[in-house]
Amino acid sequence: MFDHRKYRPFTPITLTDRQWPNKQLTTAPHWCSVDLRDGNQALINPMSVEKKTELFQLLVNIGFKEIEVGFPSASQPDFDFVRKLIEEKHIPDDVTVQVLVQAREELISRTFEALKGVKQAIVHVYNSTSTVQREQVFGLDREGIKAIAVKGATLLKTYAAQYPNTRWEFQYSPESFTGTELDYAVDVCDAVIDVWEPEKGQQVIINLPSTVEMSTPNVFADQIEWFCRHLKKRDQVRICLHTHNDRGCAVAAAELGILAGADRVEGTLMGNGERTGNMDVITMAMNLYSQGIDPKLDLSNIKEINRTVEHCTELPVPARHPWAGELVYTAFSGSHQDAIRKSIAYHKDHNLPHWEVAYLPIDPLDIGREYEAVVRINSQSGKGGVALVLERDFGITLPKWLHAPISQVVQKATESTGQEISSQRIRELFDQYFVATPHAQKLQGYELHTEHGGVMLNAEIGTLHLKGQGNGAIEALTQALSESASCSMKVTHFDENALGSGSDATARACVALNVDGIDVYGVAEATDTTAASLQALLSAFSRSPAADKQQAA
Numbered sequence: 001m002f003d004h005r006k007y008r009p010f011t012p013i014t015l016t017d018r019q020w021p022n023k024q025l026t027t028a029p030h031w032c033s034v035d036l037r038d039g040n041q042a043l044i045n046p047m048s049v050e051k052k053t054e055l056f057q058l059l060v061n062i063g064f065k066e067i068e069v070g071f072p073s074a075s076q077p078d079f080d081f082v083r084k085l086i087e088e089k090h091i092p093d094d095v096t097v098q099v100l101v102q103a104r105e106e107l108i109s110r111t112f113e114a115l116k117g118v119k120q121a122i123v124h125v126y127n128s129t130s131t132v133q134r135e136q137v138f139g140l141d142r143e144g145i146k147a148i149a150v151k152g153a154t155l156l157k158t159y160a161a162q163y164p165n166t167r168w169e170f171q172y173s174p175e176s177f178t179g180t181e182l183d184y185a186v187d188v189c190d191a192v193i194d195v196w197e198p199e200k201g202q203q204v205i206i207n208l209p210s211t212v213e214m215s216t217p218n219v220f221a222d223q224i225e226w227f228c229r230h231l232k233k234r235d236q237v238r239i240c241l242h243t244h245n246d247r248g249c250a251v252a253a254a255e256l257g258i259l260a261g262a263d264r265v266e267g268t269l270m271g272n273g274e275r276t277g278n279m280d281v282i283t284m285a286m287n288l289y290s291q292g293i294d295p296k297l298d299l300s301n302i303k304e305i306n307r308t309v310e311h312c313t314e315l316p317v318p319a320r321h322p323w324a325g326e327l328v329y330t331a332f333s334g335s336h337q338d339a340i341r342k343s344i345a346y347h348k349d350h351n352l353p354h355w356e357v358a359y360l361p362i363d364p365l366d367i368g369r370e371y372e373a374v375v376r377i378n379s380q381s382g383k384g385g386v387a388l389v390l391e392r393d394f395g396i397t398l399p400k401w402l403h404a405p406i407s408q409v410v411q412k413a414t415e416s417t418g419q420e421i422s423s424q425r426i427r428e429l430f431d432q433y434f435v436a437t438p439h440a441q442k443l444q445g446y447e448l449h450t451e452h453g454g455v456m457l458n459a460e461i462g463t464l465h466l467k468g469q470g471n472g473a474i475e476a477l478t479q480a481l482s483e484s485a486s487c488s489m490k491v492t493h494f495d496e497n498a499l500g501s502g503s504d505a506t507a508r509a510c511v512a513l514n515v516d517g518i519d520v521y522g523v524a525e526a527t528d529t530t531a532a533s534l535q536a537l538l539s540a541f542s543r544s545p546a547a548d549k550q551q552a553a
């Protein structure tokens, strides 16, 4: 039964003088990728050694300096993968591999065996400390659970001493930290740290996981600040966060947790991980990047990252995934398209020192995404977007007064299909409704001369020969057409521009006509501006009912 009374709120943390809300993120944390361990243990099909190798290479290329490569005592492929990394020398000198293990001797022994010959490594031991697990899973009291942690810590120290050529770092996680009383979590971690003696030079990491995300991120930050304030040897250890995304706030929790005093963050690419996933490193790193902070990870080729992650995990990257999804630099809605187009142009014209473009929190080019994907057209789009597509994909820059008429044609097409429209189809509609001349009213040739201070025009149009007079060629043709079709005709808008320069230059003209009270539009390109203007006028006229009547007559 759907009944909220089955649940109760998370107990608040008593911390009235919390400092983290006054802090700001200014640098990237130490990152540790857990894609190959926590990510892997959440997959339908765990990664093969080949896929793990491919993903490891990607993580190295991105710039991770610490990578949890597996749980080598858990399975033969995990063990073999660690051996392969070491024996085939895949681990760069500045990268430290990390492995996870339970606080059990047979597993710890096998873990050190897997790591034989490695230059440096982090051995990560964990046991659950939460009230629920103490009572329901382990059936042990506080002291009993602490004893498991201390035993695990001692075993790490003992086994590490057998491999003196490796530089060992030790990591301990009070698993299910968020469900653990804070004083008890500190007590267990102090005991583990005492075994490891960081004061004598042993490197130590204490990892505080929200194994299950149970509260709002501010409560998690309070837990971290409280923990950091009370840990005896806080200054001698690195505090790490490992947040899960059960409430959808893993990134926010990690960000606030860093404000609250943590140094390091574990997470995965695209947030793959148990249940709703681990903290998404891409999102957190890009959040920093978009604030002008060097994330210390190279995410410049997000397409390649997506491709490899999808291949190795057999999970799709959602189209709306923050920063990385296929659709996140695409605007379908009209007002957004219009604003993006204007804002990008403004940005270029004013040579702004920082990126400030409407609706685009970063420049998509930074991560290998293109402007081409920024605007796509469907029935939610508007005139700005259609104009942008014609300009961007076909170099057709049109006067503003023509944007609405073209957009109306495109809108009808998208409404009738209910689907997105391709830029090629927009071009076809533009040619069909604005450039083509329905009654073959093609200008075959023209001749102009001045007479009595005005312009005389002789024009060959299809099979017609027309004569007209006016202040210029356009007026002369307007006069000729209105006479021959017995209609009233007025040019309401006119625009022409040269295309290119030098001897290859051509011209484009756009004309809006009002013929017997009806607005019609035409666009034409020709080798000179007069020919383009006359043809654009003909093209507009050919769409009027008067042209139909003229043809019928």
Ligand SMILES: CC(=O)SCCNC(=O)CCNC(=O)[C@H](O)C(C)(C)COP(=O)(O)OP(=O)(O)OC[C@H]1O[C@@H](n2cnc3c(N)ncnc32)[C@H](O)[C@@H]1OP(=O)(O)O
Residues within 6 Å of the ligand: 038, 041, 071, 073, 074, 075, 101, 102, 103, 104, 107, 126, 127, 128, 137, 138, 148, 175, 211
């Ligand atoms: C939140 C996390 O992501 S933690 C990491 C979880 N990841 C994994 O478990 C993936 C890899 N794990 C495995 O392949 C297996 O669990 C193995 C190989 C590690 C262990 O396998 P097995 O010993 O066969 O089984 P299992 O994991 O069920 O063992 C449970 C026993 O270990 C004990 N145990 C569980 N976790 C720990 C721990 N961290 N430290 C010490 N003992 C533990 C349990 O109390 C239980 O003891 P019991 O047999 O006396 O009841």
Ligand SMILES: CC(C)C(=O)C(=O)O
Residues within 6 Å of the ligand: 038, 100, 126, 173, 175, 176, 207, 209, 210, 211, 212, 242, 244
């Ligand atoms: C082992 C720990 C760090 C873990 O994966 C978790 O608690 O989620």
